[in-house]
Amino acid sequence: MRAVVVRSFGGPEVVEVVETALPEPGPGQVRIKVAAAALNPVDAAYGAGVLVPLPESGALGLGWDVAGTVDTVGAGAPFAAGAEVVALAYGPGTVKAQADHVVVDSSAVAPAPASVDAVLASSVPLNTLTAAQALDLLDLAPGSTLLVTGAAGAVGGYAVQLAHRAGITVTGVAGAADEELVRSFGAARFVERGAPAGPFDAVLDAAVLGADALAHVRDGGDYVGVIPHAVPVGVRGIRVQAVEVTADGNRLAELVKLVDEGVLTPRVARTYPLEQAPEAYRRLAEGGVRGRLVLVP
Incomplete structure (x- = not known):
């Protein structure tokens, strides 16, 4: 499968789309088939080496925001395969939300909003x-x-x-x-x-x-x-x-309800195919975007 990573630190020029192994969920985790993954300033900060070092694997995955469908669950995870969800892929990892699939703790997952599509939903969690x-x-x-x-x-x-x-x-x-x-x-x-x-x-x-x-x-x-x-x-x-944001699926579920009630308004400026991730990061670096840029596998 494909994943967006950096293998050295810098600007948009270091962002790559690579082939990597399909991750498997452990106990209490779910694997999500990604439908959309939003870009955030924290992703650019990761790529620039501001927040975390490169892992021993040499590749640092990008993407905190994800919307998609659960396709595999680990033992004890309270979600079923086929559930449409949103999640916060918190913290560093070799594969994150900007990928074909991502594994996250089920405690970071909430049912997807019913009133918006996956692209808009992907801009909600973080x-x-x-x-x-x-x-x-x-x-x-x-x-x-x-x-x-x-x-x-x-x-x-x-x-x-x-x-x-x-x-x-x-x-x-x-x-x-x-x-x-x-x-x-x-x-x-x-x-x-x-x-x-x-x-x-x-x-x-x-x-x-x-x-x-x-x-x-x-x-x-x-x-x-x-x-x-x-x-x-x-x-x-x-x-x-x-504030140091924490992954909280229960709170995220409450916020998703506010999206469905029209209290919160997700905004997306533009979508890019996953393979155009470097171009999306270049646009993010230019600034002045009203609404999130979103990668679609």
Whole structure:
């Protein structure tokens, strides 16, 4: 079968599609026949060698987001062959979601949404879980004020939608051209990138502004970033944290239900055949994409 890997670190030029052995699930695991696998910034970071070293096998698989069909189950896995699912292929491995098949722990798997196709569904796991778990860290009460940077992006957009649903008053920061989009997510107010705003009870920094975002938080407020171990130093009594996403199939199932209810809006900018993975990574590196790029085996 085919898998997208890097065997040396760098930019899109090191991304390869290689032939590799079909993985077999162990106890509590499922093998998914991949229908679609979204690209995320973390994939590019893996390829650049920012987060993990190359494994002893010499190949590091890419892809955290997957939608597809269970085709084989390990002992004790609570899914049946033929089930349509989404999953978070968390952490490093030699074969990940951008492949013909991927093996994941069943605890990372949820039934696929019924209201969207596999391409859109593949963009759900990592970004919705990141947004939801970041909001968990903030633990804001209804009526609190929240600034979301990067509100037109995948994590930021989902964060606006989830916070709005929770009764939080959300202000979204993005480029001027994205105002209508951000307001459609439920933002009560829009602020153009670079303009002054605040103070707010908290900021969810999906755009990774770092210390600059703290200027928008009230004294004693909260900041949560989306890159672990890369948060600014707290000032004025501001509590500073970062979300480190965890694979949680039960929580993912709840978020999938919100997709089906129309609360969360998956967005895909473009699809590529799996064999065109290097081209997809080049487009990701160019930036400015609204919605995920998705590989289709």
